[in-house]
Amino acid sequence: MDQSFHKFLREQRRLNETVVTTFINEKIDCYAVHGMTDDQLMKYVPKIGDRIAIRQYCRTEVAALEGTTTTISKATESLMKKIKERRASKRSHEDERSEKLSGNSNALKRERVFQMGLFEEVGAKNIQVKERRGGGTRHLKALKTTTMAQLMDIGKELFFPNGKSKIGNVNDFEFCIRDFTEDELAPLTTLGEQYEKRKVKMLRLYLSCKKIDAEEKLNDATSPGESQNAVPLTRKLPCAAAASYGAASTTATTCGSDFTTGTPRTKASTCEPSNTVTLLSTETDILKRMI
Known part of the structure; x- marks a missing residue:
């Protein structure tokens, strides 16, 4: 190897015989060059082209003596090995695809993550409420068995903290989940069920609120029984009915009674049928007392 190396220096690179003699005296062979730094080699070979050529020659010679390929070939071989392993792993993944799908991690989870926003129904449109108005997008986690009714309660607490929001009071709206x-x-x-139906990676829901009309709210506050049986505060009743309500044992001069206290009122003359009596009860209560 040394003779061929020296021949390479003389004939291929045409270095000065002094340089070749120095290599011989210093016992600088291909193994030595392979381990030298560029600064060390520069002391003997000043030109960079000669240094690169010498290093390439020594690298090839050392690889041939050791029975291995060159460094570049090693890198190529390593890359090909990785490619083969990746292809084998891909084939294995395709073969086991059905098995992996059956063991889907999301299918085994009891909880799922989802997003919730806020809709305000204005007419026939659903307007998404921005974060600065108390809306925005919230990232939540709940059991897969949680119903939409339960999520609606969660949404009310999120978007209407303490029952209030910038868009109004929680009691002023009707709610649903969309x-x-x-x-x-x-x-x-x-x-x-929604995740199973939609087949999405991240489910997005909305708490939708619709303003209740003032008339509807008033009608809901009034019970049906009160609206049917309620009577005005004042009414003119016949004297006989008033006398029956006040006291059955009064004399003929009794013309009525005080409905507040039930005390009979008497007059020297006959009763006038147009006496005004103040009522504080319903007609049903009056009939019961008359009986």
């Missing part, structure tokens, strides 16, 4: 297509969801539908 999906990302703005369809209203049944109250008993569960979170897991």
